Amino acid sequence: MKQLIDIEELTKRLLPVTYFRRNAGEIIEKLEKVGTIILTKDGKPVAKLTSLKKKKDFDVDENLKKLKKIAGGYHLGKISPKKIKKIIMQQYESVLP
Structure with a gap:
Protein backbone atom coordinates (compact mmCIF):
# COMPACT_ATOMS: atom_id res chain seq x y z
CA MET A 1 0.00 0.00 0.00
CA LYS A 2 1.45 3.33 -1.03
CA GLN A 3 1.56 6.13 1.47
CA LEU A 4 0.31 9.57 0.65
CA ILE A 5 2.97 12.26 0.58
CA ASP A 6 2.50 15.85 1.58
CA ILE A 7 2.94 18.83 -0.75
CA GLU A 8 6.41 19.66 0.62
CA GLU A 9 7.65 16.16 -0.16
CA LEU A 10 6.17 16.38 -3.66
CA THR A 11 7.83 19.71 -4.43
CA LYS A 12 11.19 18.29 -3.38
CA ARG A 13 10.76 15.69 -6.13
CA LEU A 14 9.96 18.18 -8.92
CA LEU A 15 12.93 19.31 -11.00
CA PRO A 16 13.15 21.47 -14.10
CA VAL A 17 14.70 19.68 -17.09
CA THR A 18 17.42 22.35 -17.37
CA TYR A 19 18.48 21.78 -13.74
CA PHE A 20 18.61 18.03 -14.39
CA ARG A 21 20.77 18.58 -17.49
CA ARG A 22 23.28 20.65 -15.52
CA ASN A 23 23.37 18.37 -12.44
CA ALA A 24 22.53 14.92 -13.82
CA GLY A 25 25.32 13.07 -11.99
CA GLU A 26 24.42 14.47 -8.58
CA ILE A 27 20.70 13.85 -9.11
CA ILE A 28 21.21 10.25 -10.22
CA GLU A 29 23.26 9.58 -7.07
CA LYS A 30 20.40 10.89 -4.90
CA LEU A 31 17.71 9.08 -6.91
CA GLU A 32 18.04 5.83 -4.93
CA LYS A 33 17.20 7.66 -1.69
CA VAL A 34 14.33 9.68 -3.15
CA GLY A 35 12.80 6.93 -5.28
CA THR A 36 11.16 9.01 -8.02
CA ILE A 37 11.80 12.45 -9.48
CA ILE A 38 9.42 14.24 -11.83
CA LEU A 39 11.04 16.42 -14.47
CA THR A 40 9.19 19.56 -15.50
CA LYS A 41 9.35 21.88 -18.49
CA ASP A 42 7.71 25.28 -18.16
CA GLY A 43 6.24 24.10 -14.84
CA LYS A 44 4.46 21.10 -16.38
CA PRO A 45 5.48 17.48 -15.74
CA VAL A 46 7.10 15.86 -18.78
CA ALA A 47 9.01 12.84 -17.46
CA LYS A 48 9.34 10.59 -14.46
CA LEU A 49 12.75 9.37 -13.35
CA THR A 50 12.69 6.24 -11.18
CA SER A 51 15.55 4.35 -9.58
CA LEU A 52 15.95 0.73 -10.64
CA LYS A 53 17.18 -0.13 -7.16
CA LYS A 54 14.39 -0.52 -4.64
CA LYS A 55 14.53 1.58 -1.51
CA LYS A 56 15.40 -0.65 1.40
CA ASP A 57 13.70 0.68 4.51
CA PHE A 58 14.70 -2.05 6.93
CA ASP A 59 16.02 -5.56 6.82
Missing part, protein backbone atom coordinates in the same frame (compact mmCIF):
# COMPACT_ATOMS: atom_id res chain seq x y z
CA VAL A 60 13.85 -8.55 7.73
CA ASP A 61 15.28 -8.97 11.24
CA GLU A 62 14.60 -5.34 12.10
CA ASN A 63 11.01 -5.62 10.86
CA LEU A 64 10.47 -8.79 12.90
CA LYS A 65 11.73 -7.07 16.05
CA LYS A 66 9.29 -4.22 15.52
CA LEU A 67 6.43 -6.63 14.87
CA LYS A 68 7.18 -8.63 18.03
CA LYS A 69 7.27 -5.42 20.05
CA ILE A 70 3.85 -4.38 18.73
CA ALA A 71 2.34 -7.87 19.04
CA GLY A 72 3.54 -8.18 22.64
CA GLY A 73 1.08 -5.55 23.78
CA TYR A 74 1.40 -3.70 27.04
CA HIS A 75 2.86 -5.20 30.18
CA LEU A 76 0.60 -4.28 33.07
CA GLY A 77 2.48 -6.05 35.80
CA LYS A 78 0.61 -8.68 37.83
CA ILE A 79 -2.86 -7.75 36.57
CA SER A 80 -4.50 -10.74 34.90
CA PRO A 81 -6.83 -10.53 31.89
CA LYS A 82 -9.76 -11.51 34.16
CA LYS A 83 -9.03 -8.61 36.48
CA ILE A 84 -8.78 -6.20 33.54
CA LYS A 85 -12.14 -7.45 32.24
CA LYS A 86 -13.67 -7.01 35.70
CA ILE A 87 -12.41 -3.40 35.91
CA ILE A 88 -13.75 -2.62 32.44
CA MET A 89 -17.15 -4.15 33.25
CA GLN A 90 -17.36 -2.14 36.49
CA GLN A 91 -16.66 1.06 34.59
CA TYR A 92 -19.18 0.10 31.93
CA GLU A 93 -21.89 -0.68 34.49
CA SER A 94 -21.28 2.60 36.32
CA VAL A 95 -21.97 4.51 33.10
CA LEU A 96 -25.25 2.71 32.37
CA PRO A 97 -28.46 4.42 33.57
Whole structure:
Protein backbone atom coordinates (compact mmCIF):
# COMPACT_ATOMS: atom_id res chain seq x y z
CA MET A 1 0.00 0.00 0.00
CA LYS A 2 1.45 3.33 -1.03
CA GLN A 3 1.56 6.13 1.47
CA LEU A 4 0.31 9.57 0.65
CA ILE A 5 2.97 12.26 0.58
CA ASP A 6 2.50 15.85 1.58
CA ILE A 7 2.94 18.83 -0.75
CA GLU A 8 6.41 19.66 0.62
CA GLU A 9 7.65 16.16 -0.16
CA LEU A 10 6.17 16.38 -3.66
CA THR A 11 7.83 19.71 -4.43
CA LYS A 12 11.19 18.29 -3.38
CA ARG A 13 10.76 15.69 -6.13
CA LEU A 14 9.96 18.18 -8.92
CA LEU A 15 12.93 19.31 -11.00
CA PRO A 16 13.15 21.47 -14.10
CA VAL A 17 14.70 19.68 -17.09
CA THR A 18 17.42 22.35 -17.37
CA TYR A 19 18.48 21.78 -13.74
CA PHE A 20 18.61 18.03 -14.39
CA ARG A 21 20.77 18.58 -17.49
CA ARG A 22 23.28 20.65 -15.52
CA ASN A 23 23.37 18.37 -12.44
CA ALA A 24 22.53 14.92 -13.82
CA GLY A 25 25.32 13.07 -11.99
CA GLU A 26 24.42 14.47 -8.58
CA ILE A 27 20.70 13.85 -9.11
CA ILE A 28 21.21 10.25 -10.22
CA GLU A 29 23.26 9.58 -7.07
CA LYS A 30 20.40 10.89 -4.90
CA LEU A 31 17.71 9.08 -6.91
CA GLU A 32 18.04 5.83 -4.93
CA LYS A 33 17.20 7.66 -1.69
CA VAL A 34 14.33 9.68 -3.15
CA GLY A 35 12.80 6.93 -5.28
CA THR A 36 11.16 9.01 -8.02
CA ILE A 37 11.80 12.45 -9.48
CA ILE A 38 9.42 14.24 -11.83
CA LEU A 39 11.04 16.42 -14.47
CA THR A 40 9.19 19.56 -15.50
CA LYS A 41 9.35 21.88 -18.49
CA ASP A 42 7.71 25.28 -18.16
CA GLY A 43 6.24 24.10 -14.84
CA LYS A 44 4.46 21.10 -16.38
CA PRO A 45 5.48 17.48 -15.74
CA VAL A 46 7.10 15.86 -18.78
CA ALA A 47 9.01 12.84 -17.46
CA LYS A 48 9.34 10.59 -14.46
CA LEU A 49 12.75 9.37 -13.35
CA THR A 50 12.69 6.24 -11.18
CA SER A 51 15.55 4.35 -9.58
CA LEU A 52 15.95 0.73 -10.64
CA LYS A 53 17.18 -0.13 -7.16
CA LYS A 54 14.39 -0.52 -4.64
CA LYS A 55 14.53 1.58 -1.51
CA LYS A 56 15.40 -0.65 1.40
CA ASP A 57 13.70 0.68 4.51
CA PHE A 58 14.70 -2.05 6.93
CA ASP A 59 16.02 -5.56 6.82
CA VAL A 60 13.85 -8.55 7.73
CA ASP A 61 15.28 -8.97 11.24
CA GLU A 62 14.60 -5.34 12.10
CA ASN A 63 11.01 -5.62 10.86
CA LEU A 64 10.47 -8.79 12.90
CA LYS A 65 11.73 -7.07 16.05
CA LYS A 66 9.29 -4.22 15.52
CA LEU A 67 6.43 -6.63 14.87
CA LYS A 68 7.18 -8.63 18.03
CA LYS A 69 7.27 -5.42 20.05
CA ILE A 70 3.85 -4.38 18.73
CA ALA A 71 2.34 -7.87 19.04
CA GLY A 72 3.54 -8.18 22.64
CA GLY A 73 1.08 -5.55 23.78
CA TYR A 74 1.40 -3.70 27.04
CA HIS A 75 2.86 -5.20 30.18
CA LEU A 76 0.60 -4.28 33.07
CA GLY A 77 2.48 -6.05 35.80
CA LYS A 78 0.61 -8.68 37.83
CA ILE A 79 -2.86 -7.75 36.57
CA SER A 80 -4.50 -10.74 34.90
CA PRO A 81 -6.83 -10.53 31.89
CA LYS A 82 -9.76 -11.51 34.16
CA LYS A 83 -9.03 -8.61 36.48
CA ILE A 84 -8.78 -6.20 33.54
CA LYS A 85 -12.14 -7.45 32.24
CA LYS A 86 -13.67 -7.01 35.70
CA ILE A 87 -12.41 -3.40 35.91
CA ILE A 88 -13.75 -2.62 32.44
CA MET A 89 -17.15 -4.15 33.25
CA GLN A 90 -17.36 -2.14 36.49
CA GLN A 91 -16.66 1.06 34.59
CA TYR A 92 -19.18 0.10 31.93
CA GLU A 93 -21.89 -0.68 34.49
CA SER A 94 -21.28 2.60 36.32
CA VAL A 95 -21.97 4.51 33.10
CA LEU A 96 -25.25 2.71 32.37
CA PRO A 97 -28.46 4.42 33.57
